[in-house]
Structures are given as structure tokens and as C-alpha cells.
Amino acid sequence: MNNIVAKLNSRGVKIEDIAVITHDLQKSYNNATYEECEQMVMEILAKRETIYTILTAIALDESAEKGLFDEEVNQLITTDNSLYGLDEILALSIVNLSGSIALTNFGYLDKSKPGIIGKLDREGKQKIKCHTFLDDIICALAASAASRIAHKKGIQ
Amino acid sequence: MNNIVAKLNSRGVKIEDIAVITHDLQKSYNNATYEECEQMVMEILAKRETIYTILTAIALDESAEKGLFDEEVNQLITTDNSLYGLDEILALSIVNLSGSIALTNFGYLDKSKPGIIGKLDREGKQKIKCHTFLDDIICALAASAASRIAHKKGIQ
Amino acid sequence: MNNIVAKLNSRGVKIEDIAVITHDLQKSYNNATYEECEQMVMEILAKRETIYTILTAIALDESAEKGLFDEEVNQLITTDNSLYGLDEILALSIVNLSGSIALTNFGYLDKSKPGIIGKLDREGKQKIKCHTFLDDIICALAASAASRIAHKKGIQ
Amino acid sequence: MNNIVAKLNSRGVKIEDIAVITHDLQKSYNNATYEECEQMVMEILAKRETIYTILTAIALDESAEKGLFDEEVNQLITTDNSLYGLDEILALSIVNLSGSIALTNFGYLDKSKPGIIGKLDREGKQKIKCHTFLDDIICALAASAASRIAHKKGIQ
Numbered sequence: 001m002n003n004i005v006a007k008l009n010s011r012g013v014k015i016e017d018i019a020v021i022t023h024d025l026q027k028s029y030n031n032a033t034y035e036e037c038e039q040m041v042m043e044i045l046a047k048r049e050t051i052y053t054i055l056t057a058i059a060l061d062e063s064a065e066k067g068l069f070d071e072e073v074n075q076l077i078t079t080d081n082s083l084y085g086l087d088e089i090l091a092l093s094i095v096n097l098s099g100s101i102a103l104t105n106f107g108y109l110d111k112s113k114p115g116i117i118g119k120l121d122r123e124g125k126q127k128i129k130c131h132t133f134l135d136d137i138i139c140a141l142a143a144s145a146a147s148r149i150a151h152k153k154g155i156q
Numbered sequence: 157m158n159n160i161v162a163k164l165n166s167r168g169v170k171i172e173d174i175a176v177i178t179h180d181l182q183k184s185y186n187n188a189t190y191e192e193c194e195q196m197v198m199e200i201l202a203k204r205e206t207i208y209t210i211l212t213a214i215a216l217d218e219s220a221e222k223g224l225f226d227e228e229v230n231q232l233i234t235t236d237n238s239l240y241g242l243d244e245i246l247a248l249s250i251v252n253l254s255g256s257i258a259l260t261n262f263g264y265l266d267k268s269k270p271g272i273i274g275k276l277d278r279e280g281k282q283k284i285k286c287h288t289f290l291d292d293i294i295c296a297l298a299a300s301a302a303s304r305i306a307h308k309k310g311i312q
Numbered sequence: 313m314n315n316i317v318a319k320l321n322s323r324g325v326k327i328e329d330i331a332v333i334t335h336d337l338q339k340s341y342n343n344a345t346y347e348e349c350e351q352m353v354m355e356i357l358a359k360r361e362t363i364y365t366i367l368t369a370i371a372l373d374e375s376a377e378k379g380l381f382d383e384e385v386n387q388l389i390t391t392d393n394s395l396y397g398l399d400e401i402l403a404l405s406i407v408n409l410s411g412s413i414a415l416t417n418f419g420y421l422d423k424s425k426p427g428i429i430g431k432l433d434r435e436g437k438q439k440i441k442c443h444t445f446l447d448d449i450i451c452a453l454a455a456s457a458a459s460r461i462a463h464k465k466g467i468q
Numbered sequence: 469m470n471n472i473v474a475k476l477n478s479r480g481v482k483i484e485d486i487a488v489i490t491h492d493l494q495k496s497y498n499n500a501t502y503e504e505c506e507q508m509v510m511e512i513l514a515k516r517e518t519i520y521t522i523l524t525a526i527a528l529d530e531s532a533e534k535g536l537f538d539e540e541v542n543q544l545i546t547t548d549n550s551l552y553g554l555d556e557i558l559a560l561s562i563v564n565l566s567g568s569i570a571l572t573n574f575g576y577l578d579k580s581k582p583g584i585i586g587k588l589d590r591e592g593k594q595k596i597k598c599h600t601f602l603d604d605i606i607c608a609l610a611a612s613a614a615s616r617i618a619h620k621k622g623i624q
Contacts, residue, residue, distance in 0.1 A: 029238070048463060049411050049553055052544060056554050059541040060528075068536045073527040076520060082185070082311050085256035085517055086524050086561055093557040096408045096415070099361050100241035103408070107263015151360060155238050204619060205397055205567050208388060212398050215385040216372075224380045229371040232364060241361055242368050245405040249398055252564045252571070255517050259564070307516060341550070394497070394623050397568035412553035419575015467550050 004051050011058055011134055012123070015041060017116035021142035022149065024114065025105055030153040040145040040152075044094070050141070053093040057133035060090075065130040080124050080132040087133045091140035098144035099151070105143035110136060117142075160207050167214055167290055168279070171197060173272035177298035178305065180270065181261055186309040196301040196308075200250070206297070209249040213289035216246075221286040236280050236288040243289045247296035254300035255307070261299035266292060273298075316363050323370055323446055324435070327353060329428035333454035334461065336426065337417055342465040352457040352464075356406070362453070365405040369445035372402075377442040392436050392444040399445045403452035410456035411463070417455035422448060429454075472519050479526055479602055480591070483509055485584035489610035490617065492582065493573055498621040508613040508620075512562070518609070521561040525601035528558075533598040548592050548600040555601045559608035566612035567619070573611035578604060585610075 005015060019038035026032045044050055063069055064077035076084055088110060095102045113121055117138050120131040161171060175194035182188045200206055219225055220233035232240055244266060251258045269277055273294050276287040317327060331350035338344045356362055375381055376389035388396055400422060407414045425433055429450050432443040473483060487506035494500045512518055531537055532545035544552055556578065563570045581589055585606050588599040 048551060052552055052554060053557075055538075055541050055544065056528075059537045060524075063531060063536060068531060069527045070523075073523050076523065082257065083307060083516060084520055086520060086558065088256040088260055089521075089561040089564075090554065090557060092560060093412065093554055096557075097411050099409050100244040100405065101238065103259075104244055104263040104266040107260040108267040110260040111264040151239060204395060208396055208398060209401075211382075211385050211388065212372075215381045216368075219375060219380060224375060225371045226367075229367050232367065239360060240364055242364060242402065242405055245365075245402060245408075246398065248404060249401040249568065252401075253567050255565050256561065394569065395619060400568040400572055412556040413550065415571075416556055416575040416578040419572040420579040422572040423576040463551060 004045055004054055007054065007058060011061070011131070012120070012129075013116055013134070013138060015045075018138055018142050019145070021109065021115050021117070021138075022145040025109075025142065025146040026149050026153075029150060029155045032149045032153050036153075037145060037149060040148050041141060044098075044141060044144050044148070047097065049097060050094055053090060053140075054137055057087075057090055057137045060133045061130045064132070077132050078124075078127070078130050080121075080130075084132070087136040090133060091136040094137065094140035094144055098147040100147075101150050102140075102144045102147035105146050106139050109139040109143055160201055160210055163210060163214060167217070167287070168276070168285075169272055169290070169294060171201075174294060174298050175301070177265065177271050177273070177294075178301040181265075181298065181302040182305050182309075185306060185311045188305045188309050192309075193301060193305060196304050197297060200254075200297060200300050200304070203253065205253060206250055209246060209296075210293055213243075213246055213293045216289045217286045220288070233288050234280075234283070234286045236277075236286075240288070243292040246289055247292040250293065250296035250300055254303040256303075257306050258296075258300045258303035261302050262295050265295040265299055316357055316366055319366060319370060323373070323443070324432070324441075325428055325446070325450060327357075330450055330454050331457070333421065333427050333429070333450075334457040337421075337454065337458040338461050338465075341462060341467045344461045344465050348465075349457060349461060352460050353453060356410075356453060356456050356460070359409065361409060362406055365402060365452075366449055369399075369402055369449045372445045373442045376444070389444050390436075390439070390442050392433075392442075396444070399448040402445055403448040406449065406452035406456055410459040412459075413462050414452075414456045414459035417458050418451050421451040421455055472513055472522055475522065475526060479529070479599070480588070480597075481584055481602070481606060483513075486606055486610050487613070489577065489583050489585070489606075490613040493577075493610065493614040494617050494621075497618060497623045500617045500621050504621075505613060505617060508616050509609060512566075512609060512612050512616070515565065517565060518562050521558060521608075522605055525555075525558055525605045528601045529598045532600070545600050546592075546595070546598050548589075548598075552600070555604040558601055559604040562605065562608035562612055566615040568615075569618050570608075570612045570615035573614050574607050577607040577611055 022037040023034045095106045120135040123129045124131040178193040179190045251262045276291040279285045280287040334349040335346045407418045432447040435441045436443040490505040491502045563574045588603040591597045592599040
């Protein structure tokens with residue numbers, strides 16, 4: 001658990017970056033506090049499926065960054081072409097644990113790219129780093145936490 | 157096919173209402189014309205799975221409108237509570253024919269509610285009609301057409 | 313909760329019918345007891361999304377049974393043609409809360425139809441009742457319980 | 469296209485291995501010939517999403533085989549623990565282009581492992597090769613072809 005938080009930190013993502021997006025998604029629907037959102041993000045990060053997905057996503061990003069795959073695959077991943085699509089699919093591993101509100105919020109964040117999601121996207125586009133898989137994982141984490149908050153707190 | 161277009165019309169949805177949303181989703185990525193978007197919406201409407209999904213969605217909306225289900229189910233559907241979630245799930249029957257761009261666009265439209273989607277949503281909230289299932293179907297149709305256009309035309 | 317168990321009972325499904333399928337799915341992988349499987353089924357039945365899905369599925373089956381929809385939709389649902397597909401889609405509302413083991417087990421049960429699932433399918437085919445949606449819901453419940461047991465107990 | 473067939477061949481999979489499974493899935497439902505099944509597999513292999521998914525899956529398998537990832541990730545992938553789950557998720561990129569019959573057939577093949585699927589699984593378990601991702605891709609290809617055949621030929 002501390003392990004997976006450290007892994008996210010090593011790629012430039014703090015827990016607060018995720019919890020802030022969850023809080024923004026929820027605040028017009030109920031009175032969930034920022035702290036409750038952060039707590040929910042931590043609960044999702046404690047799940048085995050989440051941990052495996054994050055490790056796999058970062059392994060793909062880092063290996064493409066280092067050019068370890070075949071040229072064609074390195075290219076596909078580092079370019080982050082919107083026709084590639086496997087990054088969104090991998091993130092479903094997290095989304096498909098939290099129901100349909102997670103799914104629609106995931107799609108919304110993937111298009112609107114608030115906060116850290118946009119930052120990762122820009123670093124990737126500028127070839128500073130490869131975050132092709134990680135930005136979608138952050139969308140999935142924030143969206144899943146929002147879905148669970150919605151079911152826990154209700155919608156007003 | 158004319159049949160399903162007539163069915164959509166009978167619930168206040170024209171093909172142009174859908175194609176316009178597809179065109180808006182695509183126009184910053186490639187040079188797809190409005191006519192190509194409309195053509196793609198028609199191709200999706202010709203699929204058996206799409207037809208069955210639209211018929212089922214409208215049957216659910218109309219039956220809830222008429223109060224044909226048990227009180228509890230009528231309430232659940234006519235209220236369109238965002239914790240209900242079956243409306244988004246039913247729409248996956250269409251989305252899951254067109255890949256991951258369809259999925260993220262679907263989530264985006266479901267949250268941002270442009271054009272006819274917002275209109276259906278408001279008519280539902282004002283209890284004029286019940287469009288709990290139909291508005292998500294429109295999101296799915298427009299998002300799926302956008303995904304197919306993206307794969308056909310490429311992304312610039 | 314007692315409510316939803318009673319609803320399932322009224323359509324001929326007992327909790328044990330579901331738990332037995334979960335236990336069969338798991339017994340070669342770990343030492344989960346039948347009681348643990350039944351307990352897990354009950355936990356899944358306590359979730360809001362599960363309850364809403366079951367209520368909607370049974371409303372569809374019963375309304376088709378009574379001929380409340382348009383002729384075309386009544387036909388589509390009571391015939392349970394394998395090209396219809398909405399029954400499997402609706403069940404994803406439950407499956408998409410329990411991860412990828414739930415998804416593969418769901419597909420497996422839907423094809424192999426053990427126990428109560430086959431019984432519901434036969435009653436539907438013989439036009440005694442309409443269980444087009446309910447049999448897939450039972451697949452989803454048993455598969456989801458098996459996935460959660462697998463993650464809880466581990467795989468040996 | 470020849471490219472992706474050659475890539476599959478290089479990992480021990482022939483087109484016939486896939487088409488035979490599709491034919492077996494379909495033969496009790498309609499009169500699709502083996503040749504029609506093979507043709508359908510080829511059509512699915514011509515899709516951009518399919519090609520990208522196969523390239524990514526094989527890149528993951530080969531990199532884990534060579535130990536290019538962090539120790540933890542190499543372990544996770546080469547062990548093919550059924551709690552890992554990302555292999556099934558990646559395959560959804562192909563399954564989610566062909567509708568709900570593809571989804572249930574996918575789950576069924578993933579559990580029953582006929583023909584080449586079982587062979588890849590055994591080679592993986594014996595640590596001869598790593599096919600953790602590829603075997604699920606084959607399930608997805610055969611299942612998707614079966615779904616498209618079912619919709620094209622009808623169900624008898």
C-alpha cells in the first residue's frame with residue numbers, strides 16, 4: 001500500500017492530486033468532504049486489482065520510455081495516439097469494480113483532463129515522459145472514488 | 157430501419173439531433189463532414205443490436221410513464237436518480253460494438269448532455285415524459301458514430 | 313434486503329440455488345465453504361446496484377409475461393433469442409462491481425447453465441414463465457460471489 | 469495484416485487454430501462452414517484495434533519472458549495467477565467490438581480452454597514460454613468471430 005503510493009509518487013502523482021478531482025466531481029451532488037474523498041481513494045488503492053493495474057500500467061509506460069519493446073510498440077505507446085485505445089481498456093480493470101457512475105465519470109475525465117490528468121497528458125505530448133497508461137489510471141481512480149462516494153453519501 | 161427512425165421520432169428525437177453531436181465530437185480531430193456523421197449514425201441504426209436496444213429502452217420509458225410496472229420500479233425509472241445506473245448499462249449494448257473511443261465519448265456525453273440529450277433530460281426531470289433510458293441511448297449512438305468516424309478518417 | 317430475497321423466491325429462486333453454483337465454481341481453487349459462499353451472495357444482494365438490477369430484470373420478465381409491452385418487444389423478450397443480448401448486458405450492472413474473474417465466470421455460467429440457471433432457462437423455453445432476464449442475473453450473482461471469494465481466500 | 473498473422477505464428481498460433489474454435493462454438497446454432505469462420509477471423513484481424521491489442525499483448529508476454537520489467541511485474545505476468553486479471557481486461561479491447569455474444573463466449577473459452585488456448589496455457593504453466601496475455605487474446609478472437617457469425621447467419 002505505502003508501496004503503491006510511492007510508485008505513484010515516483011511518476012509525479014500525489015494522492016491529493018487524485019482526491020481533488022474526486023471532490024470536484026462530487027461536490028455539486030452531496031456534502032462529501034475532501035477528507036472523505038481522500039479516504040475513498042486510499043480504500044481503492046488498497047485493492048489487489050488496483051495495485052496490479054497500476055504496476056502494469058507504469059511498467060508499460062516506463063518500458064516504452066526506455067525503448068525496451070519492439071520499435072512499433074514503443075512508437076504506439078509513446079505517441080499516445082487516440083486510436084491506440086489500450087490505455088483506456090486497461091483502466092477498466094479499476095472502473096469495473098465500482099459500477100456505472102465510475103464508468104461515465106471515467107469517460108468524462110478522459111475527455112476533460114482536469115488537474116494532474118492534463119499535466120500528465122502534456123508531459124507525455126512534450127515527450128518529457130511517457131504517461132500514456134498512467135493518465136487513464138488516474139481517471140479511473142478518481143472516477144471510482146466518486147462513484148463509491150455517491151453510493152455511500154447518496155445524491156441530493 | 158425506417159421503423160426504428162420512426163420510433164425515435166415518436167419520442168422526439170431526429171437523426172440530425174444525433175448526427176450534430178457526433179460532428180461536434182469529431183470536428184477538432186479530423187475533417188469528417190456533417191453528412192458523413194449522419195451516414196455513420198444511420199449505419200449504426202441498421203444493426204440488429206442497436207434496434208433491439210432502442211426498442212427495449214423505449215419500452216422501459218413508456219411503461220414507466222404509463223405506470224405499468226410495480227410502484228417501486230415505476231418510481232425508480234421515472235425519477236432517473238443517478239444511483240439507478242441501469243440506463244447507462246443498457247446503453248453499453250450499443251457502445252460495446254464500437255471500441256474504447258465510443259466508451260470514453262459515451263461517458264463524456266452522459267455528463268455534459270449537449271443538444272437533444274439535455275433536452276430529453278430536462279423533459280424527464282420536469283415529468284413531461286420519461287426519457288430515463290432514451291437519453292443514454294442517444295449518448296451511445298452519437299459516441300459510437302464518433303468512434304467509427306475516428307477509426308475511418310484517422311486523427312489529425 | 314429481505315425484500316429482494318422474497319422477490320427472488322417469488323420467481324422460483326432460493327439463495328441456496330445461487331450459493332451452490334458459487335461453491336462449485338470455487339471448490340477446486342480454494343477451501344471456501346458453502347456457508348462462506350452463501351454469506352458472500354448475501355453481501356452482494358445487499359448492494360443498491362444489485363437490488364435495482366434485480367427489480368428491473370424481474371419487471372421486464374413479468375411485463376413480457378403479461379404482454380404489457382408492444383407486441384414486438386413482448387415477442388423479443390419472451391422468445392429469449394440468443395441474438396437479443398440485452399439480458400446479458402443488464403447483468404453487467406452486477407458483474408461490473410466485482411472485477412475480471414466475475415466477468416469470465418459470468419460468460420461460463422451463461423453458456424453452461426448449471427442448476428437453477430438451466431431450470432429457469434427450460435421454464436422459459438417451455439413458455440411456462442418468462443425468465444429471459446432473470447437467468448442472466450443469477451449467472452451474474454453466482455459469478456460475482458465467486459470472484460469476491462477468490463480475492464478474499466486466494467487461489468491455491 | 470500478413471504482419472499480424474506472422475506475429476501470431478511466431479508465438480505458435482495459426483489462424484486455423486482460432487477458426488476451429490469459432491466453428492466449434494457455432495456449429496450447433498447454424499450452418500456456418502469452417503471456411504466462413506476462418507474468413508471472419510481474418511476480418512477481425514484486419515481491424516486496427518485488434519492489431520494494436522495483439523502487438524501490446526505479445527510485447528507484454530515477451531518482455532516478461534526476457535525479464536525486462538521490474539522483478540515484481542515479471543513475476544506477476546509469468547506466474548499467470550488467476551487473481552492478476554489484466555490479461556482478461558486487455559482482451560476486452562477486442563471483445564468490446566463484437567457485442568454480448570462475444571462477451572459470454574469469451575468467458576466460456578477462458579474457463580474451458582479448448583485447443584490452442586489450452587496448449588498456450590500449458591506452455592505458460594510449464595514455464596516454456598509466457599503466454600499470459602496471448603491465450604486470452606485467442607479467446608477474444610475466437611469468441612468475437614463466433615458472435616459476428618451468429619449475427620450474420622442467424623440462430624436456428
